[in-house]
Amino acid sequence: MCSDLFRGMLAILQYFLQDAISGNKLIKSINLGEAAGCGAALLASDMINIQSLKFLEVAPISLHLATPGGVVKTLIGRNMKIPTKKTVIPITSISNQEDILLRMYGSKQALTNDDNLVGEFHLLGTPSPSRKCPRIEVTHAIDENGILNASATNKSTLWQKTIQIEDVGRLLREEIEQMINGSESLGQENEKQQ
Incomplete structure (x- = not known):
């Protein structure tokens, strides 16, 4: 059609x-x-x-968590069966760090430099006693509809922050336009060859 x-x-x-x-x-x-x-x-x-x-529904992209120290950890791999859930405890890079920015990236490859920023947590007032002894637990869960629910919990105070992202793995508008333009140019080439 x-x-x-x-x-x-x-x-x-x-x-x-x-x-x-x-x-x-x-x-x-x-x-x-x-x-x-x-x-x-x-x-x-x-x-x-x-x-x-x-x-079988699968995750369309790999989801990575980047901590302030530059450590990137793959939480959910591409083509992993969903629903799925993964929890990690990131290690902070500075002792007594009260403000922590955790960024979530997604890509079709394992770990690449061209990852897309999917979402981020800015955790305020969550002191960690030392840089190697964190109190934050980060959970990523993709439900059967492909919706990402990410949460960060301070284990000592039970304070929690949650975000929901519905468009994980969807094509960007630029990628769709690029595909359309590519298919149009291929169609023109086919017409010339016939």
Whole structure:
């Protein structure tokens, strides 16, 4: 199915869905390519009567935690089955550090310099007695819908900060535009060759 027809049909479907749910706003953060691929696989399995087809959701990117000392630790690897949860206790780089900035990065490779910043925690008032004896526990959990829930907990005070990130692993607008431009130029090359 050509992409223009697919987008047009999707708009009509969204209109009817929104009407069916009494005008409530639709959440449209799903990746269209992923949805089309899943639908095609389900249709194919139905056409050849395969009842045992089972989809396993996996993490689309690796998630890394960077601490102020420059230590980067992979928490969730790319293609790891989800839902999944991982907890680490990062070590601070300075004794009696009260302000800690923890950054979460995502990439399609193991550890690369071109990681995308996914989110960050700025923890205030969380003193650590020494740089090698931290009190912060960081947990990353990806649920069955691919939503990242990250939390940082001060183990001594039980103070907790949580963030939720829904677009982990989605293509950036620039990447989508680059793919569209690339496919258009390939289409023009194909026409010239024919």
